[in-house]
Amino acid sequence: MNSDIALYTDHYELTMLSAALRDGTADRQCVFEVFGRRLPLGRRYGVVAGTGRIIEQLRDFTFTPEIVEWLRDRQVVDDRTADWLRRYRFSGDIDGYAEGELYFPNSPILTVSGTFAECVVLETFVLSVLNHDCAIASAAARMVTAARGRPLIEMGSRRTHEEAAVAAARSAYLAGFASTSNLAAGRRYGIPTAGTAAHAFTLLHDDERAAFASQVATFSKDTTLLVDTYDISQGIRNAVAVAGPDLGAIRIDSGDLSMLAQQSRDLLDELGATETRIVVSGDLDEYAIASLAAEPVDAYGAGTAVVVGSGAPTAGLVYKLVEVDGKPVVKRSENKATVGGRKTAVRRHKPTGTATEEIIVPQGSPEPRPHDRPLQRPYVRGGEIVPDLPTLEDSRELLRHNLISIPWEGLKLSQGEPTIPVVCQPASTKESG
Amino acid sequence: MNSDIALYTDHYELTMLSAALRDGTADRQCVFEVFGRRLPLGRRYGVVAGTGRIIEQLRDFTFTPEIVEWLRDRQVVDDRTADWLRRYRFSGDIDGYAEGELYFPNSPILTVSGTFAECVVLETFVLSVLNHDCAIASAAARMVTAARGRPLIEMGSRRTHEEAAVAAARSAYLAGFASTSNLAAGRRYGIPTAGTAAHAFTLLHDDERAAFASQVATFSKDTTLLVDTYDISQGIRNAVAVAGPDLGAIRIDSGDLSMLAQQSRDLLDELGATETRIVVSGDLDEYAIASLAAEPVDAYGAGTAVVVGSGAPTAGLVYKLVEVDGKPVVKRSENKATVGGRKTAVRRHKPTGTATEEIIVPQGSPEPRPHDRPLQRPYVRGGEIVPDLPTLEDSRELLRHNLISIPWEGLKLSQGEPTIPVVCQPASTKESG
Known part of the structure; x- marks a missing residue:
């Protein structure tokens, strides 16, 4: 209380x-x-x-x-x-x-x-x-519509007041988001939580492969590897080399997501990782999500725009x-x-x-x-x-x-x-x- | 805890x-x-x-x-x-x-x-x-600058998450606001709190004079009477009639504040209430506050724009x-x-x-x-x-x-x-x- x-x-x-x-x-x-x-x-x-x-x-x-x-x-x-x-x-x-x-x-x-x-x-x-x-729910619902059935992860907690973040995760889930990064919302409301790693985890390690190997060893190859800390193509090659072609997903958090999603899909397919999903994040709002509708994206991470009501x-x-x-x-x-x-x-x-x-x-x-x-x-x-x-x-x-x-x-x-x-x-x- | x-x-x-x-x-x-x-x-x-x-x-x-x-x-x-x-x-x-x-x-x-x-x-x-x-503090500081020494009251709690509101009141005070409407912020951080009445109080009573008389009886003539529930000029006349020319302040919460401040000042002076202050509120941001610099305004109430960081x-x-x-x-x-x-x-x-x-x-x-x-x-x-x-x-x-x-x-x-x-x-x- x-x-x-x-x-x-x-x-x-x-x-x-x-x-x-x-x-x-x-x-x-x-x-x-x-x-x-x-x-x-x-x-x-x-x-x-x-x-x-x-x-x-x-x-x-x-x-x-x-x-x-x-x-x-x-x-x-x-x-x-x-x-x-x-x-x-x-x-x-x-x-x-x-x-x-x-x-x-x-x-x-x-x-x-x-x-x-x-x-x-x-x-x-x-x-x-x-x-x-x-x-929050009104903004989030527009993002859900723009995502056309692809899952959305709410990851905006750090952009808003710490308690508002918990309520925002609840509203986003109500609006149709699949999960949240916010653990308090997970515990308080039973909302599925999600998250794997940030760039800091790669920077902490001696090289990218060491970071990926650690993550896969801890969470199995079904995890999501963040591939854009250094060079994205090399990151994807490292990810598949470490996890094998059954890697769960990669995440791209910067750059021209439209172009990168397509290039990443091609490269993953070339490496035999045809089932590896692509998660994109980085300042996504409903318009950015809509603009990615034709790209080979499997899930979106939306942060700031959700928790501040997208305008x-x-x-x-x-x-x-x-x-x-x-x-x-x-x-x-x-x-x-x-x-x-x-x-x-x-x-x-x-x-x-x-x-x-x-x-x-x-x-x-x-x-x-x-x-x-x-x-x-x-x-x-x-x-x-x-x-x-x-x-x-x-x-x-x-x-x-x-x-x-x-x-x-x-x-x-x-x-x-x-x-x-x-x-x-x-x-x-x-x-x- | x-x-x-x-x-x-x-x-x-x-x-x-x-x-x-x-x-x-x-x-x-x-x-x-x-x-x-x-x-x-x-x-x-x-x-x-x-x-x-x-x-x-x-x-x-x-x-x-x-x-x-x-x-x-x-x-x-x-x-x-x-x-x-x-x-x-x-x-x-x-x-x-x-x-x-x-x-x-x-x-x-x-x-x-x-x-x-x-x-x-x-x-x-x-x-x-x-x-x-x-x-919040960055937005609030601009409002303080725009107010040129006139006091600002933070009254935006209702426009943001209930706990964020407490932190927002703290940030606004840090930025130079004189007080807040938020009682939790008053208790938690020792910030001065302020507030008198809403339109509902006038609507509750049989007429405006009855509402004003009740407020003055409870809080003395030094209170602030909200004069724009019905007709503003009549509201000011009622306020001075009830409280006398030593009335503390009036508040105007709607309309063209620039014009209304001037007209209200003239009317108050005409009624002998030359020391009665004028408080204005209603969707004020730093630009609206700046635009009132030349008007006879004694204090500003700022709400939504503060707690949402004014853009x-x-x-x-x-x-x-x-x-x-x-x-x-x-x-x-x-x-x-x-x-x-x-x-x-x-x-x-x-x-x-x-x-x-x-x-x-x-x-x-x-x-x-x-x-x-x-x-x-x-x-x-x-x-x-x-x-x-x-x-x-x-x-x-x-x-x-x-x-x-x-x-x-x-x-x-x-x-x-x-x-x-x-x-x-x-x-x-x-x-x-």
């Missing part, structure tokens, strides 16, 4: 809490929704990720006596608020899109309802998790109060597309299963149509986590299915509009009556 | 370790250096940050029995390696640039020396911390083996600028104190000149953390001083070359003998 979770919180959440406890509004029943006003520039869909991490940490989101004392000493909160924080446990409801669901502008990804007090303190933590994890390092999601005591509220200065009230969301499909639009209805439900699919599911009821939540594998499978269900243009890497429109409709009179 | 620290590690560090333990190279004396081959596009300097976080977590970087068992069960490591990991404690040396020091391409920011085995397992963790923290979310630093058993090593396929061997770095200055260049010397020291300043300091000796390391306040002061010492063109926000050149020189014969 991380006892700091409740302090993953902006100072102003607690000042608002203090004032609301004092004036009696803290107990008003509220609904907060998480959504994005727009997708990152040029993106056509977002991928929901992180909800599982929120739920699994929710039971630890409590203010320990030490934390409360610190908040009181620093005069962040007054005595009344300190008492309230000591007793805090979220007792409301959380609903939301499943991880692996696609989202678009204004999709109500997460809905948190309860008293103002108990919901407002969750804002920063909830947004941190979703803004990070959705950004969109944050998802830009917000956590907005939309309902107080059953009445919709909205910030007047916002653009008119913003609508108050708790939303219900469904995705509408053609009979063939292709998604056509997302319907969101404030304070009610849409008139049911065949091939509609509800997008929200319960996560927490009265403070209790509902049983049988989807696993990471379930989410991975859901995303795979979702990416098949959207119109094919939506999978293009080029800039464009959101793949399907999100339409805000009034409630069906029958339902909202 | 976070027991996962030792798993902030790429799988391949442990496979290299296994092979090196098996073949006897694990005990070779090695030097690894952390440096960047280039600065992010258009940046003129980088700011070192994160070293303190590495050092404070180093004593917890141990492989617990549970972790070793997991690694063994998953066949990440063999029995010999498992035994070695159980006994692991770093026993080598760490030297580096102080936090708050500037860096340029090829500056040897951190030097880790010891056996191959004990140094290689630190790679991922060391890079994660430095790549994140340097990226450069990772510093691109690498951890390279440069020396084995006293001999320089280098990856042959790299560009020729890369030089093996442990480097010594000094910054050279004019008699006036202006920095002119950075000199790095492999396997020796530069010939001493007046006004040279050594850039590296010891952090760890024989596995023991050296006493009296700089505090966060020291680092903040060092950076402030450093930004005064570089040529003024180096502080321009526009794209350009690194502010001072980094020159690699052979060792002075006198010194390297």
